[in-house]
Amino acid sequence: MNDVVELTAELIAARSPNPPGDERAAAEVAAAALLVPPRVIARAPERPNLLATLDFGPGGRHLVLCGHLDTKPVGGAHWQTDPFTATLDGDRLYGLGATDMKGAVAAMICAAERLDLPAGRLSLLLVADEENGAAYGARHVASELAADAIVIGEPCGRETDFDRLPLVSRGIARWRAVARGEQGHSSLAEGPANAGVAAARAVVALADGPPLDAPPNPHGLEGWALTLNPALRYEGGVGYGVLPAEVAALCEVRLLPGTDRAGLTAALTDRLDGAELEWDEVDWLEGTAVDPGDPVAVAVRRSAARVLGAAPPDSVFPGTTDATWLAGVAPTLPAWGPGLLRRAHAADEWVSVGALRTAVDLYADLAREFCAG
Numbered sequence: 001m002n003d004v005v006e007l008t009a010e011l012i013a014a015r016s017p018n019p020p021g022d023e024r025a026a027a028e029v030a031a032a033a034l035l036v037p038p039r040v041i042a043r044a045p046e047r048p049n050l051l052a053t054l055d056f057g058p059g060g061r062h063l064v065l066c067g068h069l070d071t072k073p074v075g076g077a078h079w080q081t082d083p084f085t086a087t088l089d090g091d092r093l094y095g096l097g098a099t100d101m102k103g104a105v106a107a108m109i110c111a112a113e114r115l116d117l118p119a120g121r122l123s124l125l126l127v128a129d130e131e132n133g134a135a136y137g138a139r140h141v142a143s144e145l146a147a148d149a150i151v152i153g154e155p156c157g158r159e160t161d162f163d164r165l166p167l168v169s170r171g172i173a174r175w176r177a178v179a180r181g182e183q184g185h186s187s188l189a190e191g192p193a194n195a196g197v198a199a200a201r202a203v204v205a206l207a208d209g210p211p212l213d214a215p216p217n218p219h220g221l222e223g224w225a226l227t228l229n230p231a232l233r234y235e236g237g238v239g240y241g242v243l244p245a246e247v248a249a250l251c252e253v254r255l256l257p258g259t260d261r262a263g264l265t266a267a268l269t270d271r272l273d274g275a276e277l278e279w280d281e282v283d284w285l286e287g288t289a290v291d292p293g294d295p296v297a298v299a300v301r302r303s304a305a306r307v308l309g310a311a312p313p314d315s316v317f318p319g320t321t322d323a324t325w326l327a328g329v330a331p332t333l334p335a336w337g338p339g340l341l342r343r344a345h346a347a348d349e350w351v352s353v354g355a356l357r358t359a360v361d362l363y364a365d366l367a368r369e370f371c372a373g
Contacts, residue, residue, distance in 0.1 A: 002033050004103075004110045004356045005093060009086030011069075011102035012095035018070035021136065022046045023128040026069040026102070030126050033109050038126075041144055047136035050126040051144070054112060056371065060120025061148040063296075063370045064330070065112075065363060066322060067105035067337075068130030068137065071097040077347035091353050098351040099339030104153030107338065107356055111363035120371025123147065130322050133282045138322035142329055149296035149370060150332040152321050153359070155339030161355035162308055162338070162362070165300060166317035168221060169334030171255035171287035171324060173264065174280035176248040177202045177230065177272055183238070183245035191243055195236065199247040202275035206230040206251065209271045215258035219292055223316035226264075227254040248278070254320065257287040285320055288327040288334065296331050299370040307361045317341075336362070 007029075014025035027048040031038050038050035074083050074096060081087040083096035093103070108124050115122060125145070129137035158164050179198035184191040207230050217224040230251045237244035253264065261284060269277050290297055292314055301311035318341060323334040335341075338355035 001113050002106070002110050004106050004360050005088075005353055007033055007106035007109060008093060008098065008103045008351070008356060009095070011106060012086045012097055013084060015084055016070045016097070017073040018129060018131045019073065021070065021129060021132060023048060023069040027126065030069065030105060030109065034124065035112055041141050043136045043140045047128040049128055049137060049141045051123060051141070053121055053123040054115065055121050056115070056117040057119050060117070060371045061373055062121040062123065062146070063367055064123045064125050064145065064147040064150040065108045065153065066125040066127065066138070066150055066326065067101050067108055067153045068127050068322065069102075069105065070128055070131050071100065071102070072131050072345045079347050081348065083349070088353070092350040093353055093356070094348055094350040096349060098349050099155045100344035100349070101153050101155065101337055101339070103339060103351040103356050104155070104337035104359060107359035108153060108363055110360045111367065114364045115367055117368060117372050122367045122371055127322065134322060134325055138325040142325045145326070145329045147330040149330050150326050151296065151300070151336050151366065152323060152332065152334050153337030154317065154319065154321055154335035155337050155341050155344060156317070156335040157340040159340075161340070161352055161358065162304065163312050164315040165297070165304070165312045166335040167290045167292060167297060167314050167333065168257060168316040169288045169321045169323035170316065170318060171259070171285045172320040173253040173255055173284050174282060175251055176278045176280065177206065177251055177275045178246060178248045178278050179275040180246050181243065184243045186241050186243050195244045196247045198274060199234070199249050202272045203231040203249050205271045205273040206268070212253065212264065212267060214256055215260070219314070221314055221316050223318065224256060226256060226259065227318070229253070254318065255285070255287045256316070257289045259287065285324045288323040288332060290331045290333055294331045295373065296333060296370060299366060299373065300333065300336060303362060303366040303369050307358065307365055
């Protein structure tokens with residue numbers, strides 16, 4: 001049988017930063033560890049998605065455990081360890097993707113090895129391209145799926161592992177605040193207006209504005225709010241000596257289910273202080289929600305009570321997940337995995353070894369609870 005820590009380490013060593021996007025090495029490690037040969041669903045050869053199904057017999061329900069094989073790039077983060085070599089320090093396993101979410105993928109694979117159920121089916125869906133729009137991943141694969149419920153293994157912990165049960169996945173609106181001027185020589189006092197300064201004013205106006213209005217919160221869930229993040233990156237200009245004709249700031253809003261696009265667009269435009277709002281190519285990913293009484297939510301709570309001693313409170317997952325694409329297939333829990341979200345996309349990403357082993361117990365127990373139900 002696979003050991004969850006060793007398998008996580010192998011997946012970390014199988015580089016899969018996205019962009020540029022190439023999950024073949026990670027998919028090869030995962031496929032070799034699976035109990036059954038997976039079906040490969042790929043829009044491009046370097047972007048494989050794996051689907052492996054264990055059929056325990058007639059009756060019962062079909063649960064899909066879903067994890068993504070790609071990671072964000074290292075980018076400008078300054079690591080104390082090699083991000084592509086798993087480093088064990090006490091209870092901490094360091095490495096790119098340890099939390100987001102190669103540890104959860106390893107735990108799902110290890111959990112499946114434990115199962116011998118009287119009925120139902122369990123599928124492991126290991127996808128590409130979650131970190132950059134899902135065109136090669138869940139968005140491509142969704143039409144190939146059928147299930148009664150889907151559980152995604154994103155890190156669900158806020159302060160400690162498994163201290164929240166996210167029922168909502170926030171969506172994302174991606175756009176640019178664009179300021180325009182006229183290119184000219186920067187030495188002339190009477191030269192044209194500086195588009196870079198105008199872009200900066202727009203960003204400050206966005207950042208200093210009041211909270212955006214959220215749609216109604218039907219179940220009173222913790223974390224129900226829209227989040228505006230301006231100036232994730234600046235684009236434009238030539239360089240020294242030249243006043244820029246155009247400068248854009250990349251911005252995002254983390255959405256909630258039911259967010260009105262027209263109303264949000266109007267609210268953002270009012271704050272732009274003369275700049276213009278231009279939507280990104282991947283512009284609007286909807287938020288999703290699972291009803292608190294849905295069978296998969298009930299099953300997770302029961303499983304958590306047995307494994308953890310108590311079920312965590314229902315909440316909103318701060319990030320955007322593949323639930324955007326999978327919720328149309330079946331009720332989809334956006335995050336039920338080891339790790340804390342704040343460790344993802346950052347230097348020295350790590351996951352607790354204890355949490356990895358607990359995740360194996362949780363996934364195995366959840367499958368027994370849900371599939372045979």
